[in-house]
Amino acid sequence: MQKRHIHRRQFPLKLRRKTVKAFSFLALCLIILAISRPLIHLTITAWQDREKLPAPPTGFLNDASRMNLTHVKEVWSVPADAKTAELQLSQLLQRAHREGLPVSIAGARHSMGGHTLNPDGLVIDMTTFNQLTLEADRNLLHVQSGACWSEIIPWLDQRGKSVKIMQSNNSFTVGGSISVNCHGWQYGCPPIASTVESFRLMRADGSIVTCSRTENPELFSLVLGGYGLFGVILDVDLQVVPNEAYRLQQAVVPVEQALETFDTMIDHPDATLAFARMNVTPDQFLQEAIINVLYRESDTDQRIPALSEPEQASLRRYIFRGSGGSAYGKKLRWQAETKLQPHLQKQCVSRNQLFNEGVEVFENRSADHTDILHEYFVPRAGLAEFVAALQNIIPRHEGDLLNVTIRQVEADQDTFLRYADQPMFAFVMLFYQSRTAAGDQQMEALTVELIDAALKVDGCYYLPYRLHATPRQFHKAYPQAEEFFALKRKYDPQELFQNQFYRKYGLDSGTP
Ligand SMILES: Cc1cc2nc3c(=O)[nH]c(=O)nc-3n(C[C@H](O)[C@H](O)[C@H](O)COP(=O)(O)OP(=O)(O)OC[C@H]3O[C@@H](n4cnc5c(N)ncnc54)[C@H](O)[C@@H]3O)c2cc1C
Missing domain, CATH: 3.30.465.10 (Uridine Diphospho-n-acetylenolpyruvylglucosamine Reductase; domain 3)
Structure with a gap:
């Protein structure tokens, strides 16, 4: 009787053990599967990354585009x-x-x-x-x-x-x-x-x-x-x-709700710094945005944190660099920014800390590709039309958009050749392009269309980047x-x- 009883209890225990083992194994496989792809992707990115940009040949200079190698007679410091x-x-x-x-x-x-x-x-x-x-x-x-x-x-x-x-x-x-x-x-x-x-x-x-x-x-x-x-x-x-202490608030929203969310979040006397970043993954292209607003710390006992080296610089670099030429890399970056980063970042950060990050954290050091910035200034009334134009024009030209941030700029009362003669939203876009004549031509065609899209909504484009605007576009954007x-x-x-x-x-x- 007792034996039978023991026997009956042993069988389910064994079964349970087996089931637990099987589930543990499955869970382990799933975890390995989940982390192995990002791990492999980031390892390959890190492997291919270079420590430094090579200097141009003697007698030559270039600029940040690495598309302007120029022979100069003399550099005088x-x-x-x-x-x-x-x-x-x-x-x-x-x-x-x-x-x-x-x-x-x-x-x-x-x-x-x-x-x-x-x-x-x-x-x-x-x-x-x-x-x-x-x-x-x-x-x-x-x-x-x-x-x-x-x-x-x-x-x-x-x-x-x-x-x-x-x-x-x-x-x-x-x-x-x-x-x-x-x-x-x-x-x-x-x-x-x-x-x-x-x-x-x-x-x-x-x-x-x-x-x-x-x-x-x-x-x-x-x-x-x-x-x-x-x-x-x-x-x-x-x-x-x-200098001040700030705390960050973020919201991830569909692009149609971005402006309303931004307006609500910014409507606070302590809101000081703000920008939005859009999703650039091909299957959700410019359809979502993260709104970031930094508020002045109201707790006056809160000490301003000391300035330190940028945090997780290598990890952030590989996540960013791995998004060039890779739809998977873009998706990984968006997930990292929307799901992982909110848990990693500090609650309280100083103004100086936020401003004190160099471009080395994300600069492109590859021999055959470079990152090119574009920037368009769009008045509030033209935002929806301009975003729709971006969603159409960029994929049509196969532009590899790595990043787009949007910031608000008030009207400029001071300069002669001005890009903001009224309050504007600035779309700062970073494209990944090949360092070849063909790559540059492709980018030129894309730029010309994007400038036209900005001009159409009474906007403007920024001048420090590639000189792809036609003279007609330049004079239309800058009538002065x-x-x-x-x-x-x-x-x-x-x-x-x-x-x-x-x-x-x-x-x-x-x-x-
Ligand atoms: C990765 C990256 C991020 C950027 N982010 C932003 C951004 O957030 N907002 C923004 O507005 N811009 C941004 N820019 C553009 C940047 O602000 C300009 O390119 C700026 O000119 C860079 O400063 P610089 O010292 O490199 O200037 P340079 O490129 O060296 O010079 C720019 C111009 O200024 C002139 N100049 C420089 N020094 C003097 C001087 N002492 N006297 C007279 N003329 C001078 C030069 O002749 C040249 O015409 C960014 C650029 C890059 C590459």
């Missing part, structure tokens, strides 16, 4: 000492006049259309001219124009201050940033020119002038967003703000351009300051 720099720079400009050499001015060379280059020209490298001083009580930074945000932010951090308006990365110089009139994700702000109090400019004849809204106001508005065509910006008085170039020739009659942008749109061939 500005001495760090201001007095020596001013003397030697004026001598250099005189020599360039005498020898008939075109002069271009280079910051970090992250523009992408040869804006810092002339074939066989003379290049002034500003990056060695980078000293900083602060008038803390006036929130005013005096900065030499070659200083990079990556040098400025840690320095300001130690003094409790932060940059007021800048790009979303720290790899750019002040001179380059104000010469393109950059903007960022600082909500409710115009572009950076609004934070420039004044600057000193060395003109083509070697004279130095101070420019502000009251002193030489015409030159002030021409040089800001003037692409280095009016002289060398020596130093700048730039407004700064206190003809007068801008006429004034360039008034201030620089010998056209000493030149670059590829000027050669394409400013010289005769560029007239409408």
Whole structure:
């Protein structure tokens, strides 16, 4: 009786054990299956990645596009000492006049259309001219124009201050940033020119002038967003703000609800930074968006976290780089950003920390492909039509869109050649393209259509990228351009300051 009883109880126990084993094995297989594909994908990406970008051959320079290899006659680095720099720079400009050499001015060379280059020209490298001083009580930074945000932010951090308006990365110089009139994700702000109090400019004849809204106001508005065509910006008085602690809120929504969600989330006095990112996976192309809003920390006891190295940089790099040329990689990235990242990121983060990330975290270092930025400015009323146009145009041209972020920019009251003559939403798009003539032609055709789509909704496009816009498109987007170039020739009659942008749109061939 007892035996039978034991026997009856043993059988289900064995069965249960077997079942548990089978399920455990199945679960393990499923886990391995689930993680093996991303693991293999990320391992291959890491394996193919290069540590560094190779330098161009001697005598040549390129810009961030890696599509503008140009032979230059000379690269001249500005001495760090201001007095020596001013003397030697004026001598250099005189020599360039005498020898008939075109002069271009280079910051970090992250523009992408040869804006810092002339074939066989003379290049002034500003990056060695980078000293900083602060008038803390006036929130005013005096900065030499070659200083990079990556040098400025840690320095300001130690003094409790932060940059007021800048790009979303720290790899750019002040001179380059104000010469393109950059903007960022600082909500409710115009572009950076609004934070420039004044600057000193060395003109083509070697004279130095101070420019502000009251002193030489015409030159002030021409040089800001003037692409280095009016002289060398020596130093700048730039407004700064206190560093602060922020907390992030995110929402993932279908694209039709994105604007309404954004409006609700931003409608808060502590909302300070904001951007949206769209899903770029081919099967959900631009149909979903993550809205990110950073709010000023209301808990006054909350200490501002110390500045540290960017977190999980390698993992984020491989996830991002693995999305180039891969639908699976794009899907993985979207899942990581919407499902994993919210659990990994810190609750409280400093303003300086958010601004202090270099482009190295995601830059393309492959030999045969490059990443090319585009940017379109669209007024609110044109948003739906423009997004529908993107959904149609990009797949039709087989454009490999890696990323699109959307930010809000207020109207620009300061620059002559302006892209935001009314409040705009900026679509910042990063495309992966082959570094061949065919790849560039494909991108040109895509760009021309995208610019037309922006123009159709009373929008504009950004000038520091590839020079694919036709002269007709350029003049339509920038109706002030003809007068801008006429004034360039008034201030620089010998056209000493030149670059590829000027050669394409400013010289005769560029007239409408
Ligand atoms: C990965 C990436 C992300 C970007 N993100 C953003 C963004 O979020 N927002 C945005 O608005 N832009 C963005 N940009 C564009 C960027 O702001 C511009 O390309 C900017 O010019 C970069 O600064 P730079 O120091 O590299 O300038 P450079 O490319 O070196 O120079 C740009 C122009 O400024 C002129 N110039 C430079 N220094 C001086 C000087 N001292 N005096 C006179 N003229 C000068 C040059 O002649 C040139 O015409 C991005 C670019 C890249 C590659």
